[in-house]
Amino acid sequence: MAIGSGLGAQIGIAAEGSYGTYQAPTVYPEFTKESLVLKKTTAQSSGIAAGRLMALSSRRVVTQREVAGSIEMEVASRGMGLLLQALMGTTVTPVQQGVTTAYLQTHTLADTAGKSLTIQKGVPLATGTVTDKTFLGCKVVSAEFSCEAGGMLTSTFEFDGKDCDETKTLAVASYVAAAPFHFGQMGLKTGTYSSETALNGVRKASVKIERAQATDRFYANQSALKAEPITNDLVKVTGSIEMDYVATTVDDLHTSDGPTSLVWEFIGPIIASTYAETFRIKLPAIKIDDAPPTVDGPAVVRTSYNFTALYDGTNPVAIEYMSADSTL
Template sequence: MAIGSGLGGQLGIVAESSYGTFTAPTRFLEFSKESLVLKKTTEQSAGVANGRLLALAARRVLTQQDVTGSIDLEVVNSGMGMLLAALMGSAGTPVQQAATAAYLQTHTLADTAGKSLVIQKGVPLTSGTVTDKSFLGCKVTSAEFSCESGGMLKSSWEFNGRACDEGQTLAAASYPSRIPFHFAQMAVKLGSFGSETAHDGVRKMNVKIERPLALDRYYAGQQGLKKEPISNGLVKISGTIETDYTSTTLDDLHTSDGSTSLVWEFIGPNIASTYDQTFRIVLPAIKIDEAPPQIDGFEVVKPSYSFSGLFDGTNLPAIHYMSTDTAV
């Protein structure tokens, strides 16, 4: 029996072979909070009937189902590939580095067609019995990564799904040893694509990637369930760099509206040879939107630069993930 509180909860995920089809989870996330819920659309018949003062329960019908919610978790040194693939759209197939235990996943921005997850949530009753809620057809609609001075690299994932199945067997959770990336491993680099150099003075950083999807694909003959959402807008990439005012580099880019390549990376312990545990976001072109430096009393000037990630015409944004994982 599990503990009858959030201490006994679990989240398992697996990539779907076809949209909305249950497969037992094979990977389990260590998360800080989640808000996945089934949302339903109902209609109530309310025809006039002599003497009836209340609508009949039997004439309320369920017409559509939807799943929404988010998961917050730290970015760790293994087991993140499945989520990254669902966000970025490309396969990210691990490539062995030389003859070592290091494998590099390169998740380049692509369409997310066919990239959906089963997310199985185990919710404990106070008795310790853990109930199953299996969310099918879960598509990533956005993900935000953030890290501040002295903190962990954190992420927040937004999902939209097709349905909730409460009739499955709850998978037995297992948790391999995983270590989070953190501020002491962080570097922010700017410059020409492929030759970026470290930018000094960064205190805090976040990047958000949003995937616009047509979430209203409810058709006749689908029993009130949606077809797989498809891309229906340009990907939006945005973020903020909070710094001490150590140089005019970002300030000058704001003034000129020039672009620069941005690399935000975390380099962890060595795996083998020259290959280290790595989480890296590469944005080949960003533009600074606002927040030139301002003096606010005696303190060190601390500008916060918001930016937009754009296409440089050649190189696509990507997330690099180096770990010992041999599969996404």
Template sequence: MAIGSGLGAQIGIAPESSYGTFVAPSKFIEFTKESLALKKTTAQSSGIAAGRLMALSSRRVVTRREAQGTLEMEVTNKGMGLPLQTLMGTTVTPVQQGVTTAYLQTHTLASVAGKSLTIQKGVPLTTGVVTDKTFIGCKITSGEFSCGVGEMLTASFEIDGKDVDESQTLAAASYAAMSPFHFGQMALKTGAYGAETALDGIRKVSVKIERPQDVERFYANQAALKREPIENDQVKITGSLESDYVATTLDDLHTSDGGTSLVWEFIGPIIASTYAETFRITLPVVKLDEGPPVVDGFGVVKPTFNFTALYDLTNLPKIEYISTDVTL
């Protein structure tokens, strides 16, 4: 019997072989917050009948079903492969580094067609009975990563789902030993692609990757459920750099509207040989939209520079992840 509060909750995920087809969870995520929920659209018959003062309960119908919400978590040194693959689109097989227990996942930006998850949520009643809510056809429509002084690296994923199934058997959760990436491991580098150098004065970084999709594909013959969302706009990658004004590097780029490659990485303990636990986002070219320094008091000047990532016709954005995971 579980604890009858959020302490007894669980989230399990699995990649789907086809959109909206249930797959029993194979990975269990240590999450911090979620808001996944069924969304239904109803219609109420309003026919006039002499003397009837209220609408009939038997004449209310559900005309469409879907699921939406967010899933928030700390980015850890294990178990992040499936969310990253579903966000970025590339089908990834971890590559062993040398003859060590370290494996590299390279999630390069690609189409997300065919990338969906089953997400099973266990929600405890106060009695300790854990209820099942299984979300099928889950597409990640955006992912935002953030870390600042004294903080963990966190991720927040926005999710669109096909339906909610409450008839599945709740999987027994199991968790591998893992640890989070954090500010003490953080580095930010800018410069020419492949030759970036450390940028001083950075206090907080956030990067948001948006995967726009048409989530309104409701057709006849679909029993009120949607077809798989289709990408319907260009990928948008934006972010912010909160800093102390220790140099003019970012200020000059804002003024000139020049581009720079940006590497945001977290290097953890050595796994084996020279291979360390790693989480790295590489954006081959970013341009600064706003954030020139202003003086608003006696304290240290602290500009926040907002940026947009663009395509240089050669190199695509990517997320690299080194862990001991031999599979996603």
């Protein structure tokens, strides 16, 4: 029997071969919080029958079923590949570095058609029995990454899904040894693309990637379930940098509205040879939107700059992930 609390919970993930078709979990990320739920749309008959004062329960019907929710987790040195692929859209095969046990995943921005996940979660009853809820056709609609002084690199993945199946057998979770990325490994650089230099004074940073999709594709002949969401707007990438006012670099960019490339990276321990555990977000062009520095008293001047990432016409937004994972 499992522990009869959240300590006995689990999440398992697998890439689907086709939208909404169950795949047994292959990766079990450690998570801190989740909110995945089945959402249903119902309709109640309003027909009048002589002498009846309440609507009949037998005349309420479910007209649509779908899934929504999020998973929050620390970004770990292994096991993030499937989520990053579902977010970014590119089909990725980890590339072995030399003859070492280090593998590089390069996730560049692309359409997410065909990139759906089966997500199975185990929810413990207080008795210790773990119930199964398997969510099919899960598409990542947004992901936010954040890290502040003294903290972990955290992430929140938002999902839209097709349906929930509670008839599957809960898989036995299997975890790989992994460590979370953290502030002590964090670097943030700006400047000319591929020649960025360290930006001093940074205390916190965040990046959010939003994948707009038509999630309302409910049609006849679909048994109340939706067709796979389709990209229906431009990708939105935004973020913020909180820093002490040690230089005018970002302030000047706000004034001029000029672009700069931003690289936000976390470099962990060596995996093998010269290859280290790495999580890196590359934004070839960002523009500072607001929040130039103001003096709010005698303390060190500190501000949070909000930015929007744009396409520089050549280089795509990318997430690089170096780990010991030979497969996603």
